[in-house]
Amino acid sequence: MANPPFRAEIVGSLLRPRTLKETAAAIALGKADATAHDRVLEQEIARVVERQEALGFKVASDGEFARTSWFGFFFEGLDGFRLGPSLFRFRNPTGEDFEWPTCVASGTIRRRSPIALAEYRRLARMTRTALPKATLPTPSAFHFFRFTQPFEPAVYTQERYFDDLVAVYRSEIAELAEAGCRYLQLDEVPLAMLCDPLVREQARTHGGDPDALLDLYVGVMRRILDGRPPGMTVGLHLCRGNFRSRWMAAGGYEPVAARLFNDIPVDVFFLEYDSERAGGFAPLRHVPRDRRVVLGLVSTKTPTLESRDALGRRIDEAARFVELDRLALSTQCGFASVAGGNLIDEEAQWAKLERVAETARAVWGST
Numbered sequence: 001m002a003n004p005p006f007r008a009e010i011v012g013s014l015l016r017p018r019t020l021k022e023t024a025a026a027i028a029l030g031k032a033d034a035t036a037h038d039r040v041l042e043q044e045i046a047r048v049v050e051r052q053e054a055l056g057f058k059v060a061s062d063g064e065f066a067r068t069s070w071f072g073f074f075f076e077g078l079d080g081f082r083l084g085p086s087l088f089r090f091r092n093p094t095g096e097d098f099e100w101p102t103c104v105a106s107g108t109i110r111r112r113s114p115i116a117l118a119e120y121r122r123l124a125r126m127t128r129t130a131l132p133k134a135t136l137p138t139p140s141a142f143h144f145f146r147f148t149q150p151f152e153p154a155v156y157t158q159e160r161y162f163d164d165l166v167a168v169y170r171s172e173i174a175e176l177a178e179a180g181c182r183y184l185q186l187d188e189v190p191l192a193m194l195c196d197p198l199v200r201e202q203a204r205t206h207g208g209d210p211d212a213l214l215d216l217y218v219g220v221m222r223r224i225l226d227g228r229p230p231g232m233t234v235g236l237h238l239c240r241g242n243f244r245s246r247w248m249a250a251g252g253y254e255p256v257a258a259r260l261f262n263d264i265p266v267d268v269f270f271l272e273y274d275s276e277r278a279g280g281f282a283p284l285r286h287v288p289r290d291r292r293v294v295l296g297l298v299s300t301k302t303p304t305l306e307s308r309d310a311l312g313r314r315i316d317e318a319a320r321f322v323e324l325d326r327l328a329l330s331t332q333c334g335f336a337s338v339a340g341g342n343l344i345d346e347e348a349q350w351a352k353l354e355r356v357a358e359t360a361r362a363v364w365g366s367t
Contacts, residue, residue, distance in 0.1 A: 004235075005233070008328070008359075009059060011061075011334050013334030015341045019043075055354055056361070060133065063336075081103040081105055088145060102145040105142075117176060134185070138190075140190040142165055147206070183232070185235045186236050186237065191217060192238040192272065218263050233268065238260075239272050252282075254283045267291065270294045312363055
């Protein structure tokens with residue numbers, strides 16, 4: 001198997017199967033126990049891994065079926081956090097906005113045990129022809145959504161707060177590598193939000209400096225990836241929010257492109273590009289020649305199936321800034337960043353993943 005990234009890529013989450021949701025509901029009502037959930041979880045992950053491999057993907061995800069959300073599962077695995085309202089809201093196509101809670105450090109951060117290790121080991125056990133990919137949220141998610149008070153001042157200074165977070169991440173990455181993980185994706189939302197002029201202005205209104213926040217998050221990423229395990233490909237996935245087909249930001253990558261592409265030591269960038277909210281491809285001119293780009297051209301927010309010809313044209317447009325040989329294709333995000341999932345059904349989900357695979361074969365000759 002060649003090294004990742006592959007021509008057809010899987011970003012992460014998949015729609016939670018009905019059987020898994022029903023089992024969780026039965027447990028909540030006292031009509032089933034945890035062993036029933038574990039059994040269904042194993043069955044459903046095995047099913048979707050087999051489906052990904054049957055479509056020709058050389059990388060596989062467990063669909064994040066064991067997680068409450070792309071981010072929540074991680075701070076739920078740590079002591080020291082409570083919930084508080086986010087400074088930023090989700091939006092939908094009709095202009096409505098929606099509040100949501102994020103984490104606040106109210107005590108010392110302690111990792112009770114490895115957070116993602118059991119997920120990775122289970123996925124690795126189930127793959128046959130595909131490379132298992134592990135995913136983690138980036139540390140900026142623990143700060144940006146409440147950057148005015150991400151922690152209780154009596155508990156942390158900013159320096160100590162990030163010292164403890166960096167230690168958590170370095171331990172997680174080291175343990176995944178020891179278990180054989182060769183492919184890690186870090187999911188990043190705040191840097192994509194800092195592309196939005198309205199978000200940048202909102203940050204200033206709260207007393208923040210968007211460029212200083214960019215510097216902070218780039219610096220923290222460099223710390224957690226300093227001395228990363230050899231043989232592990234690391235990708236950074238950027239998303240402007242993905243909750244029940246809603247989003248939090250819009251705007252092209254230009255405001256962060258130079259720092260993002262040159263100063264964060266990853267091998268590949270997974271970039272949301274499914275709508276005009278992501279802007280054009282010109283910022284890709286900043287991508288160094290030793291980095292690769294996965295174009296997230298297929299939307300997980302809508303059931304409308306993109307045409308292979310249209311995807312091919314957009315790939316050609318991107319190739320004006322990054323050579324075709326350094327490009328690949330994926331959906332713009334997962335299908336269920338939270339357990340409830342986007343407003344799309346499983347049939348449409350698999351049709352979109354099949355479209356990713358067949359387009360990759362048409363453009364590059366392989367998945």
